[in-house]
Amino acid sequence: MDVFGNLLNGFQTALTLKNVYLCFIGCLWGTVVGVLPGIGPLAGITLLIPATFGIDATGAIIMLAGIYYGAMYGGSTTSILMNIPGESASVVTCIEGYQMTRKGRGGAALFISAWGSWIGGTLGIVGLMLLAPFLANVAVKFGPPEMFALLLVAFILLGSLGRGSFFKTVPMILLGLLVGTIGMDQLTGTMRFTHDIKELYDGIGFIPVAMGAFGIGEILSSTEGTLVRFVHKVKLRELLPSREELLAAWKPIFRGTGLGFLIGLLPGSAHILASFVSYTLEKRLSKKPEEFGTGRIEGVAGPETANNAASESAMIPFLGLGIPTGPAPAVMMIALMIHGVRPGSLFISEQPQLFWGLIASMYIGNVILLILNLPLVSLFINLLRVPFRILFPVILLVCLVGTYSVNSSIVELVILVVSGVLGYIFRKLDFDIAPFILAMLIGPALEMAFRQSLMRSAGSFSIFLKSPVACSLLVLSCLLFIWNIFRVVRPKKAWEKALEKDE
Amino acid sequence: MKVFVKLVSTLVTFLIVVSGSLAADYPTKPITLINPQAPGGTLDIQARAYASVAEKMLGQPVVVVNKAGASGMVGGLAGAQAVPDGYTLTVGSVNIPNAIEWEIANGRKPPFTGRDFICIGTFTMSPTILIVPMDSPYKTLADLIADAKAKPGQLAFSSGGLYGMSHLPAEIFAMAAGIKIRHVPYTGGGPSLTAVVGKQVDFSVNYPANSIPLIRGNKIRGLAVIGAKRLKSVPDIPTTKELGIDAEYYGWVGLLAPLKTPQPIVDKLRDVTKKVVEGKAFVDIIEQAGDEVYFLNGEELAKYMETESKQIAKLYQEMMKEAPKK
Numbered sequence: 057m058d059v060f061g062n063l064l065n066g067f068q069t070a071l072t073l074k075n076v077y078l079c080f081i082g083c084l085w086g087t088v089v090g091v092l093p094g095i096g097p098l099a100g101i102t103l104l105i106p107a108t109f110g111i112d113a114t115g116a117i118i119m120l121a122g123i124y125y126g127a128m129y130g131g132s133t134t135s136i137l138m139n140i141p142g143e144s145a146s147v148v149t150c151i152e153g154y155q156m157t158r159k160g161r162g163g164a165a166l167f168i169s170a171w172g173s174w175i176g177g178t179l180g181i182v183g184l185m186l187l188a189p190f191l192a193n194v195a196v197k198f199g200p201p202e203m204f205a206l207l208l209v210a211f212i213l214l215g216s217l218g219r220g221s222f223f224k225t226v227p228m229i230l231l232g233l234l235v236g237t238i239g240m241d242q243l244t245g246t247m248r249f250t251h252d253i254k255e256l257y258d259g260i261g262f263i264p265v266a267m268g269a270f271g272i273g274e275i276l277s278s279t280e281g282t283l284v285r286f287v288h289k290v291k292l293r294e295l296l297p298s299r300e301e302l303l304a305a306w307k308p309i310f311r312g313t314g315l316g317f318l319i320g321l322l323p324g325s326a327h328i329l330a331s332f333v334s335y336t337l338e339k340r341l342s343k344k345p346e347e348f349g350t351g352r353i354e355g356v357a358g359p360e361t362a363n364n365a366a367s368e369s370a371m372i373p374f375l376g377l378g379i380p381t382g383p384a385p386a387v388m389m390i391a392l393m394i395h396g397v398r399p400g401s402l403f404i405s406e407q408p409q410l411f412w413g414l415i416a417s418m419y420i421g422n423v424i425l426l427i428l429n430l431p432l433v434s435l436f437i438n439l440l441r442v443p444f445r446i447l448f449p450v451i452l453l454v455c456l457v458g459t460y461s462v463n464s465s466i467v468e469l470v471i472l473v474v475s476g477v478l479g480y481i482f483r484k485l486d487f488d489i490a491p492f493i494l495a496m497l498i499g500p501a502l503e504m505a506f507r508q509s510l511m512r513s514a515g516s517f518s519i520f521l522k523s524p525v526a527c528s529l530l531v532l533s534c535l536l537f538i539w540n541i542f543r544v545v546r547p548k549k550a551w552e553k554a555l556e557k558d559e
Numbered sequence: 560m561k562v563f564v565k566l567v568s569t570l571v572t573f574l575i576v577v578s579g580s581l582a583a584d585y586p587t588k589p590i591t592l593i594n595p596q597a598p599g600g601t602l603d604i605q606a607r608a609y610a611s612v613a614e615k616m617l618g619q620p621v622v623v624v625n626k627a628g629a630s631g632m633v634g635g636l637a638g639a640q641a642v643p644d645g646y647t648l649t650v651g652s653v654n655i656p657n658a659i660e661w662e663i664a665n666g667r668k669p670p671f672t673g674r675d676f677i678c679i680g681t682f683t684m685s686p687t688i689l690i691v692p693m694d695s696p697y698k699t700l701a702d703l704i705a706d707a708k709a710k711p712g713q714l715a716f717s718s719g720g721l722y723g724m725s726h727l728p729a730e731i732f733a734m735a736a737g738i739k740i741r742h743v744p745y746t747g748g749g750p751s752l753t754a755v756v757g758k759q760v761d762f763s764v765n766y767p768a769n770s771i772p773l774i775r776g777n778k779i780r781g782l783a784v785i786g787a788k789r790l791k792s793v794p795d796i797p798t799t800k801e802l803g804i805d806a807e808y809y810g811w812v813g814l815l816a817p818l819k820t821p822q823p824i825v826d827k828l829r830d831v832t833k834k835v836v837e838g839k840a841f842v843d844i845i846e847q848a849g850d851e852v853y854f855l856n857g858e859e860l861a862k863y864m865e866t867e868s869k870q871i872a873k874l875y876q877e878m879m880k881e882a883p884k885k
Contacts, residue, residue, distance in 0.1 A: 102625075106607055109844075196757030200743075240629075243744055245661065245721050254636065254670065257629030323750045377756065378772045380749045383597070390604045393768065396847040400772030463597075464626050465633070504746070511743045512715050512760065 059186065066412030070420055075118055078111065079417045082119035083424045086126020087432075090133070093140045093267050093451075094458020097127035101387045105394070113395035114410050118417040120388050121371070125177055125418065128327070128364045129425045132169040133436055136356065137162055138451060140271030144263055145327040145363035148335040150270050151490050152348065152355030159351050163295030163437050168302075168353055169360040170429040172309045176361035177422040179313045180320075180368025184375070185415050189404060191369070192376025195321040200508035201520050203322065205529035207502040210329060212536045213336040214491050214498065222544050225491050228482075232495025235260055239500075243507050255467035262328075262497055264459050264472040269489045271455055272472065273479020275448050295434055297353070305357035308338050312361030320366030321373065323381040330366035331359035332494055349488075368418070375411060377401050585645055585824050589620040592814075593641070594650045595634025597627040601766070601850075605682045605812050606650040608844040612835045623650075630658040630723070632670060639675040643817040645824035651676065651815040653724055653808075656868045661722045664875035673868060674818070677825055678860035680832040681813035683845060684853035686786030687728040687764040688771075688796065690755055690779045695762070700783045700802050703762065707738035715741040717754035717763045722875075725751060728785045728808040729764045730874055732799060735806035739881075755779055766810060767792060768849030791851065808870075811853075813860055829857050 069075065082104075089100030100123045108116035131143030136153030149169070156165040183191075214229055215222070238249045239259030250256040297305070312334045319330040338358040339348045348355055371388075373381045378400035380386035389399055397407060404411045439447070459472050482489055513519035520526050592610055596602045603625065610621035626634035631654040638649025655673060662669040689700065697703040707714045718726035721744045733740050743760055745751040748769055755763040756778050764785060771792055773779045784790055786807050787800045799806045814832055816825060835841050836854045845852050855863060 102603065105604075106611055109611065196753045197759075199754065199757060199759035240721075242721060242746070245665065254629045254633050257632070258627075323746075323753060373753065377753075377778065378776070379752050379756065381753065382749075383747075386747075386749055390601075390848065393848040394604065394608070394844055398772045398849060401776030401778045402772075462625075463628065464624055465628065508743050508745070511741060514713070514741070 062408060062412045063185070063416060065409070066414075066416035069114060069409055069413030070118065070416035075115055075413070075417060076420065078115045078119040079122050079421045080424055082122020083126040083421050083428060086123040086128075087130040087425065087428060089123065090127035090130020090143050092458055093134055093142050093271065093455050094263060095461060096143050096263070097124045097384045098387060099462055100127060101384060101391070105387070105391050108391060109394070113392060113397045114413045116395055117388065117392055117397075117410065117414055118421075120391050121414060121418060122421045124384050124388065125364065125367050125421065126425055128177070128367045129170065129173045129429050131363070132173070132356070132360050133166065133432075134271075136165045136169065137436055137440060138271060139274040140451065140455065141263075141266050144266065145331045145366075146360070147266050147270070147328070147493055148332050148359045148490060149356055151335070152352050154274070155349065155351030156353070156356065157440070161301075161351065161353075162440070163433055164297035164301050165353065165356045166433040166436065167295060167430070168297050168305045168357050170426060170433065172305070172312065172357045172361035173364045173429075174422055174426045175309050176313045176316055176364035177368060177425075178419065180317055180365040181415060181418045181422070183317050183365075184368050184372055184418075188372050188376040191321060191372050192401075195373050195381075196377065196379070198322055198525070199523075200505045200512065201523050201526040202529070204502065204505035204509055205520065205526040205533065206322070207498055207505055208533045209529055209536065210333055211495075211498050211502055212533050212540065213333065214494055215540050216336060216339065216543075224487055228487055228489070228492040229495040232492040232497075233499040235265070235492075236496040236499035237503075242504060243511065253467065255465055259500065260471055260496070261468055262493070263462070264468045265475045265496065266493050267455050267459065268472040268475030269479030269482070269493060272452065272476025273483055273489070275452060276476060276480040277483050278444065279448065295437060301353045305353050308334070308354040308358035309361045311337065311341075312358040313365045315358075316362030316365030317369045319362070320369035321381075323373075326370060326382065327363045327366040328497060330362040334358040334362035374399060375403060375414075378403060585827060586617050586619040588646060589622055590614075590617065590645070591647045592621060592623045592650055593634050593638045593647065594623055594625050595627060595631035595638070596650075596652075596654070597625060601768070601810075602650055602652055602812055604848060605845065605850075608841055608848075609650075609682060609814070609832075609835060611844075612838060612841045613831055616831050616834060630654055630661075630720075632658050632662075636670045638815065639671040639817055641817050643819040643821075645816065645820050645828065647817070648679070648828070649676065649815045649817075650812065651678075652812045653810050653867070656864060656871055657722050657724070657727060660868055660871045660875055663872065664879055673861075673864045676815035677818060677820055678857040678864070679814035679816055679825070679828050680836065680857055681811050681853060681855040681860055682836055682841075683850050684809045684811040684855065685766050685768075685850055686784050686788075686790070686798075686807075686809055687725065687766055688774075688781045688790075688793070689729075689732065689762060689764050689783045689785060689799075690770050690774070690781050691762045692755055692758045693778055693780060694758075695780065697762070697782065700797070700799070700804075703782060704736050704738055704804075707733075707736075707740055711739040712741060714738075714761045715743050717751040717760040718742060718744050719748040719751045719765075720744050720746065724810045725763070725765055727871065727874065728806070729762075730878060731808050731870070732764070732785055732804065732806040734874060734877055735799070735804045752779075766850075771849060792849075811855070811860075811863070813855070825857070 089095045101120050127143055131146035132149050134140040134142040135146040135149040137157055139150050139154040141147045153165045240247055240257045315334050316330040320326050335355055338354040339345050370382050373379050374385040380389045459468050509519050592606050594602055594606045606623045610623050614621040626637050635655050641647035659669040659672055691697050716729050754760045774781045781796045784796050784798045786798055842852050
């Protein structure tokens with residue numbers, strides 16, 4: 057049967073009252089776990105698995121998938137309004153989103169990110185629907201050498217992420233790399249800087265550090281001034297993006313969709329990488345890169361779209377082959393297995409009703425999320441009117457509870473608080489936090505992929521040249537590196553001199 | 560001083576009486592199951608399935624709490640140090656001896672051992688399947704062994720992580736078959752499977768729930784079950800024992816209680832666990848997830864853990880000998 061006939065059947069499955077209801081519950085819960093800092097889609101899905109025991113397999117997967125992509129919508133909210141990444145893929149959204157809030161454009165940022173999420177999500181499903189079986193077989197070829205080459209590109213891009221000067225970004229990247237080495241070396245079992253603290257064996261958690269350095273650091277520095285510093289009345293017109301903002305946002309949205317979709321196919325926490333690469337790409341392509349860091353809408357639109365598209369394509373290896381490549385699809389797969397459905401390479405042909413029902417429900421879910429999120433924009437914006445002496449302690453509490461709830465770990469709470477203090481100090485010294493956090497994420501993954509490749513090839517570097525994908529990505533990273541050096545040594549433009557004077 | 564001694568002895572008597580009476584009508588409050596692995600793993604699903612059935616029999620809610628970290632040692636330690644009143648139990652697995660023996664082999668003192676627990680019983684005990692890419696030149700296990708012997712140290716296998724549940728069976732197999740192979744760890748069972756399907760490695764081992772769907776979908780081939788008994792779901796795959804290779808390893812998952820838990824409570828838990836594991840509701844969930852239920856009672860599990868720990872310790876010693884000096 058053709059795609060449209062299948063899709064029509066899928067809508068028949070998904071549009072029953074029960075399944076729409078389940079889809080709605082999933083999306084609502086997903087938005088909630090996305091908004092709440094600390095709790096991500098993984099914990100959200102796991103918590104609701106027992107609730108699906110009484111539902112059929114189709115209903116269960118519709119609901120659980122709703123949580124997963126719903127969380128990507130919710131994640132941007134606290135990033136934009138309070139500088140606290142609500143979900144790990146929204147770390148880069150903090151950079152521009154929060155600056156927009158400070159300029160009184162938070163509503164527009166939320167609005168654009170909701171639309172971007174919708175476009176990225178919906179186009180992502182189209183890709184998933186048409187290309188799943190094909191792409192699943194391509195994605196498995198992407199091994200450690202290719203991963204290493206891609207991460208190297210990302211790593212070199214880190215250098216241009218910082219808003220400050222090159223010499224203030226590099227120390228932060230190095231610091232991030234250092235912190236990233238903490239924990240057990242996953243290839244030999246050697247302990248690095250763990251000091252016999254068992255909780256550090258797995259390394260320093262990304263989420264507590266991101267939440268601490270961004271969110272708690274922000275709260276600490278806000279309390280210095282008058283507590284009513286940037287509370288302002290919001291008019292309805294301010295909630296909507298201006299013409300210029302819309303014009304600036306539409307290209308990043310489509311670029312973010314394509315980029316996110318491709319990166320989402322990769323194993324691991326690809327959606328974090330997707331949003332970050334999209335941000336740096338927008339900065340590179342922008343005619344005014346100097347304004348990045350002061351609240352450019354492109355820096356919200358691109359990444360927020362990319363992480364939604366990535367969340368859809370991350371389901372391809374899981375639906376097309378039955379191999380979950382990220383933690384959240386892994387939980388969804390287990391939920392399906394409990395319902396007696398074993399996803400495998402025959403999943404789409406053996407379970408057409410389930411697959412197409414899920415696809416159709418994802419279209420519906422994305423519409424539900426858009427309807428759910430647009431009115432929430434004004435509600436969330438109004439949260440900023442709550443006096444900060446009340447709002448901040450509440451946020452702090454939510455951060456602490458959220459972090460603790462994931463692993464019931466006191467050590468993670470300590471990490472959260474310490475990174476908060478560090479984040480505050482960095483802010484005072486005008487060092488950028490984003491390169492630090494992303495280096496912490498990319499560093500260990502880069503090292504792992506590099507060493508995995510060499511373990512496979514028994515130490516021969518030719519493994520990187522044998523793969524055309526890896527090889528071309530390596531060439532790209534060389535070019536980027538040379539260009540970065542050129543940027544540092546070339547004569548400065550007027551605006552850059554002005555910026556340095558300010559510093 | 561006298562007053563103090565009196566006070567303490569009264570308190571102790573009081574506690575004994577109270578705990579005795581508590582044991583009689585145990586449980587009177589919700590029970591916590593510590594899962595030492597991250598949400599969403601095999602352990603998690605079995606723990607949640609167990610909790611959903613057991614709470615009906617115990618008449619109290621059973622709550623699963625994830626306490627992941629250090630290959631299960633963080634959660635395991637919390638479970639071993641919990642108040643031994645039967646209200647905090649641990650979901651144990653083969654990962655516990657794996658991690659403890661690794662600490663010992665590396666000259667560190669493990670924070671706890673299997674002896675810090677009273678075994679209640681197992682839920683499952685799965686062997687692994689040795690798998691190769693679909694167009695691999697190895698049609699049988701003998702092909703693979705012959706080639707590995709011809710090119711020592713050239714063949715590479717993927718695992719879900721160093722000294723994890725999908726690393727050790729491959730090493731045990733290699734030791735029994737007398738071959739030298741290279742280990743490429745991946746971050747988790749999913750990526751490790753991807754590596755075989757995508758021909759990034761020569762072979763891998765994985766649990767039936769993950770590998771059988773791919774075997775049936777003609778993406779990978781199963782060469783042998785690492786164990787003694789063929790699997791019901793793939794009866795045509797021979798076992799290593801049949802093929803004359805003395806390799807066995809089972810990824811068990813079960814329930815543990817802290818040492819010093821009062822005997823009446825242990826008895827009740829053992830009784831309930833046996834009923835849960837043999838009951839239809841639990842069997843259905845586990846079988847649908849692609850596993851087979853396998854019940855060992857407390858004593859059997861304790862005995863099994865002893866021999867298993869010895870096997871793992873011996874394996875680590877062999878591996879350390881070969882590993883380059885750090």
